[in-house]
Amino acid sequence: MRIHLRGFEMNYEDTGGTGVPLLLIHGFPFDHTMWAPQLRALAPAVRVIAPDLRGLGESTLPEGGASLDDYADDLRALLDALGVERATVGGLSMGGYITFAFYRKYASRVRGLVLADTRPQPDSPEAKKGRAENIALVQQKGGGALAEKMLPKMLTPKTLASRPEVTEAAMTMMARQPAEGIIAALAAMRDRPDSTPTLVQIKVPTLVAAGAEDTLTPPEDARALQSAIRGAQLMLIPEAAHMSTFERPEVFNRALADFLRGMS
Ligand code: MLT
Numbered sequence: 001m002r003i004h005l006r007g008f009e010m011n012y013e014d015t016g017g018t019g020v021p022l023l024l025i026h027g028f029p030f031d032h033t034m035w036a037p038q039l040r041a042l043a044p045a046v047r048v049i050a051p052d053l054r055g056l057g058e059s060t061l062p063e064g065g066a067s068l069d070d071y072a073d074d075l076r077a078l079l080d081a082l083g084v085e086r087a088t089v090g091g092l093s094m095g096g097y098i099t100f101a102f103y104r105k106y107a108s109r110v111r112g113l114v115l116a117d118t119r120p121q122p123d124s125p126e127a128k129k130g131r132a133e134n135i136a137l138v139q140q141k142g143g144g145a146l147a148e149k150m151l152p153k154m155l156t157p158k159t160l161a162s163r164p165e166v167t168e169a170a171m172t173m174m175a176r177q178p179a180e181g182i183i184a185a186l187a188a189m190r191d192r193p194d195s196t197p198t199l200v201q202i203k204v205p206t207l208v209a210a211g212a213e214d215t216l217t218p219p220e221d222a223r224a225l226q227s228a229i230r231g232a233q234l235m236l237i238p239e240a241a242h243m244s245t246f247e248r249p250e251v252f253n254r255a256l257a258d259f260l261r262g263m264s
Contacts (some may be wrong), residue, residue: 002058005077006070011058012051012078015043019264020111024050024073024085026097027117027243028185029146029177031057034092037249046260049087051078053098055181065184068192072101079109088260090114090207092245093217094185099189100195103202107255112263113206114256115225117217117242120195131190135183143182147174154243156213170243199228206232207259209252211240233259 003010013032022042032050039048053071055061064070071248075098079087088111090101096118102160103110114122138146151171152160160167164257210222219236226234240248 001080003078005132006074007062007079008054008060008074010051010054010074010078012049013039014050014082015039015046015048017044017047019047019109021022021047021049021082021084021087022114022260023079023084023089024048025071025075025089025091026050026056027093027095028189029056029143029150029182031173031177033057033173034243034246037246041172041249041253042257046210049078049082049084051075051239053181053185054221055184056177059161059181061181062186063123066188067189068098068101069105071098071188072105075102076106076149086110086111088112088114088263090116090256092116092125093118093242094189097189097192097195099153100198101192101247104195104198105154107201107203110258112204113202113205114209114259116209116245116252117211117214117222118225119217119221120199120225122192122194123190128190131186135186135259138182138186141177142210143177144175146182147171150174153216154241155247156211156241158239159241159247162261166247170246196228199225200230202229202232205259205263207235207255208232209235209237209244209255211247212236212238213240214242214244216242 052059239242
């Protein structure tokens with residue numbers, strides 16, 4: 001589905017249905033199709049709304065690029081347009097950074113949180129340097145080169161060696177992202193604020209999930225995130241790396257369905 005909001009065209013999926021919707025925010029450099037296993041498993045019992053962030057997937061990039069607050073404002077505008085007052089908001093990695101920004105700005109719109117393979121801290125000086133290198137790589141060689149560089153961190157070595165359909169789906173999704181949207185997202189992540197002070201403000205049920213073999217946001221980070229948010233639950237997903245929700249959807253979906261049931 002497509003909608004014009006805040007100066008650009010947003011592509012999104014909305015499965016429809018009753019009850020509190022689940023808004024799922026994709027990671028980087030992905031698009032909403034990374035949530036295909038959740039859309040399949042949860043709908044139509046749960047209304048799932050999964051947008052492509054500005055500049056990524058099939059959403060266009062407006063002038064001025066993107067900041068994390070822009071992404072959060074876009075999502076609020078989407079919920080407004082769909083007449084959704086409150087949603088459970090979930091994000092993976094960059095989607096988690098955006099979830100923190102959304103909660104900071106629009107806590108009253110949030111019924112619960114799902115934080116997958118993400119962290120509240122801002123980029124370190126070294127990570128900021130890495131963003132600059134990746135921006136240069138995409139400018140010179142395109143998004144495919146960045147996809148090749150990132151793939152080994154997204155899935156476990158075992159999946160990369162033995163599940164070609166998952167590996168190819170992840171690679172294809174990353175490689176097709178438009179260069180200007182990738183660059184905008186890299187700059188937005190580089191410039192993101194520290195969300196650590198937000199954690200004590202979280203007063204809604206929260207599920208923290210992470211791949212047990214995630215090296216980008218390792219399980220220690222997930223444990224620290226869980227203990228910083230009052231009452232948060234933790235799910236470590238075995239045999240999964242950074243794209244845990246995509247690599248082991250059957251395990252993640254069970255935890256997610258239990259979490260959503262527990263809230264209703
Ligand atoms: C993601 O999966 O969204 C990215 O790895 C996040 C990041 O680069 O910080």
